[in-house]
Amino acid sequence: MKIIMITPAPPGSRAGNRATAERWADLLRQAGHQVAVVTEYQGESCDAFVALHAWRSHDAIQMFRKCWPEAPLLLALTGTDIYRHQHEYPLPTLASMAAADVLIGLHARVNEDIPEQFTDKLITLYQSAEALPAARNAGRNTDCFDVCVIGHLREEKDSLRTAIAARLLPEDSTVRVLCAGKPHNDSWQSMVEKEVQENPRFEWLGELDKAEIRSLMARCQLMVISSVMEGGANVVSEACRAGLAIIASDIPGNRGLLGDHYDGYFPAGDEVSLAHTLHRAETDPEYRERLSEQVQALAPLFTPENERRALERALETATRRRADLKG
Template sequence: MRWQQLLEQAGHQVTVVTGYDGEPTDLLIALHAWRSADAIQRFHTEWPEKPLIVALTGTDIYHHQYQYPEPTHASMAAASVLIGLHDLVAQDIPETFRHKLLTLRQSAAKPAVRGGSRPEPGQFNICVIGHLRDEKDSLRAAWASRLLPEESAIIVSCAGKPHNDEWRERALSESKDNPRFHWLGQLDKAQLENLMAVSSLMVISSVMEGGANVVSEACRAGLPILASDIPGNRGLLGEHYPGYYPVKDDAALARLMRKAETEPEFLAQLTDCVKELAETFTPERERQSLEQAVALALAAVNPAG
């Protein structure tokens, strides 16, 4: 829906559908190489002369192209342009498709000025935002908080809808047994902005990401991040970002959480980094990238024009 709005601002007529039945259109943008594989092949077969853009997700890049290589790579082959959502996607797709790749950073609106809401006195609040599922490693910060010394004031608050009943029970159990952890369930936009406003730090603990939009939101809010060291995070935050920890490493994450709590210069360093990145996640930049993708797709099918 965000891409629809941005493309309409650029003067295009856009229809969002959940399935493609062969109807004529000037250009198709397919989200997910694997999940949209049937629609991609139908469009490419019925309208081979028309431009086709395929947006690659984290599951496409780091899971589906290995578990379902034939349909996923067929989608990449059919595309006029591939959209990747972080700077390192080219390293993780077949070399034959890299010339089609355009990097687009997902945008976030600038939230209300941070500081309007206040944290509880004597607390150092850390937030985790995103659906609770395996790919997000959603309880890693909660588990890391168990390793903190007794004098730490860290409280971890997690907002997100559980992927299934198992994740719901995990979150409820952790909330009950871990005094440093609160699962808040699914929050609306205003509630999420408030959670970020009262937080001093965000943890993004994913084991697999194609370029998480929550990174954009945190950077635009000036909220420092601790992130798992995976391509999807490194491709957004940069090779030299100081807040990475090894994937699924409770002890390493706990050390960084405690460092951010007790060393103001480290927290300030993280904050400066995300503030510098904020302008790369604006809606204007995302719209420009979408327009560039459309122009490249048109040029690919009509080189002379």
């Protein structure tokens, strides 16, 4: 099939939407499809259209549906679609959901947070990551208990919550927070620079590429994902495939990946609880090992093979549904 995929993130961006689009394009090409990833759509013909982000891709979705009413349309729902934009901008966001033949949810609890009339369109797809080829713990600093925080510095990620929690740890703690990500704006730039100056347990590594992220995970003892909203973070998939223990904010987007029985949750936005959990992970090897075993048990969900099969299933389902409407 000839597929056009639209994402709001431009080429070269390390935003999650861009990484997802490029990974999906590669997986679909492996399955024999022709895929073009674009940031603007002018009505070009294709056999199927895949949109990332209901609100930001609304105009392109409406144009595609108007120009090619018989072609299948797939829509991947982001965290901001589900937890912000369908409430702040309901008309365009819900119109995009209505136009789609298939909705792709990136964690297992999306069905609880979208309008009921759309849940029958939903297919769950777990984003994939490659397993780390090198041995874990390579280059680990044995003088510190290194904790990584990975992702763009922005409000939705609550990016400095782990740094704030680290300030509350006992004096003899060796926790060091290694933060990798690009500030969303000047305000976040100022906040992270201030944290570097004031917090001896915090290091900001700036924006890292894929290889550098993998190296960071390999040498850390723990990862924290502190987001207040997530559509299904690929960094969780990456940590599971790396066997890296995770402490996660207790939000649907994390529970939908790690499950209700995962032992590493803390209340979102609660640095006191996070500090307690960090201290427990640092001082209790059995707890840390249990988290590591749990993420390793989840790792098979996040293989490229599983993601490619889910994409193919979504494409086949959308094509069948559009054909049924035509008939």
